[in-house]
Amino acid sequence: MVPPPPEYLLERRLLTRKLSFWRIAALGALFVAVLVAGWRLAGDRSHAAAHIARVRISGVIKDDRDLLKVVRDVAASSSARAAILSIDSPGGTTTGAEALYDELRRLAAKKPTVAVVDGAAASGAYIAALAADGIVARGNSMVGSIGVLMQMPNATKLMDTVGVKMEEIKSSPLKAAPNPYEPVTPEARAAVAAMIADSFNWFKGLVKERRKLDDAGLATVSDGRVFTGRQGVELKLVDRIGGEREAIAWLETEKGVAKGLKVRDWKKPRKLQTFGLLGALAGAAGFDGLAAALATADDVAQTRLLDGLVAIWQGSALN
Numbered sequence: 001m002v003p004p005p006p007e008y009l010l011e012r013r014l015l016t017r018k019l020s021f022w023r024i025a026a027l028g029a030l031f032v033a034v035l036v037a038g039w040r041l042a043g044d045r046s047h048a049a050a051h052i053a054r055v056r057i058s059g060v061i062k063d064d065r066d067l068l069k070v071v072r073d074v075a076a077s078s079s080a081r082a083a084i085l086s087i088d089s090p091g092g093t094t095t096g097a098e099a100l101y102d103e104l105r106r107l108a109a110k111k112p113t114v115a116v117v118d119g120a121a122a123s124g125a126y127i128a129a130l131a132a133d134g135i136v137a138r139g140n141s142m143v144g145s146i147g148v149l150m151q152m153p154n155a156t157k158l159m160d161t162v163g164v165k166m167e168e169i170k171s172s173p174l175k176a177a178p179n180p181y182e183p184v185t186p187e188a189r190a191a192v193a194a195m196i197a198d199s200f201n202w203f204k205g206l207v208k209e210r211r212k213l214d215d216a217g218l219a220t221v222s223d224g225r226v227f228t229g230r231q232g233v234e235l236k237l238v239d240r241i242g243g244e245r246e247a248i249a250w251l252e253t254e255k256g257v258a259k260g261l262k263v264r265d266w267k268k269p270r271k272l273q274t275f276g277l278l279g280a281l282a283g284a285a286g287f288d289g290l291a292a293a294l295a296t297a298d299d300v301a302q303t304r305l306l307d308g309l310v311a312i313w314q315g316s317a318l319n
């Protein structure tokens with residue numbers, strides 16, 4: 001029998017290696033799928049028993065459909081006896097905060113709900129806290145920053161320096177105004193100021209209604225400043241100093257929630273964002289500090305990409 005040529009043997013060996021690689025890859029994918037399915041089933045079982053649902057509101061608030069779905073699911077759950085809103089956010093867009101507030105109010109209408117300010121509940125995040133039946137904050141946390149703004153770059157001097165001019169043809173003087181390519185006209189400034197005033201009045205109306213403030217008290221807290229939790233108690237922006245333990249005690253004594261219930265996290269599905277993949281890998285490898293730093297960088301990137309009217313405390317993005 002004539003032995004096969006060396007080229008044939010080499011080609012067969014390479015083909016066998018490729019088949020082995022894809023078999024191992026398929027088994028690995030199946031293993032990961034089983035793990036994910038088991039993790040999800042375990043999460044579902046943990047929500048089956050009576051518990052207090054914890055919903056985390058962190059980072060920059062935008063129109064987050066996944067977060068809104070989590071809130072709706074908690075409201076619909078027969079096992080969630082109450083809800084804790086764990087908030088650590090500088091705020092975000094006014095529309096995102098409005099959508100979140102409306103959904104949280106629907107939740108609070110069905111279940112006792114308390115907000116716990118872990119680090120900051122500023123601007124749009126404070127709007128979210130207003131939806132709860134009560135607000136608990138650490139003494140050194142930050143609350144408030146009641147206000148609305150719109151920011152845009154002004155590149156006119158730079159364009160003059162490099163000799164670039166943006167030509168435009170538009171249907172009316174206020175179309176696409178203001179824009180970074182020309183000085184802001186008085187008419188454009190007035191139009192934007194009217195929008196900001198309208199959103200600001202809406203924001204102040206929520207604060208006045210939910211925190212039961214008179215006009216003088218509202219004027220004191222609505223100049224855009226942030227306050228510590230201790231100051232917030234004095235100004236009626238916060239109900240009491242503390243954390244989750246104090247929030248649970250309040251739910252038990254003031255809202256009749258059964259004692260001894262465990263607190264369960266209701267999480268939205270994770271998504272890869274600007275630094276999401278690197279953060280996930282760092283966390284899986286045990287580098288929690290690096291994962292946290294990448295998460296912070298992702299929040300900063302999101303902050304810089306916000307468009308339109310925003311209710312956000314910019315200082316937190318620089319920490």
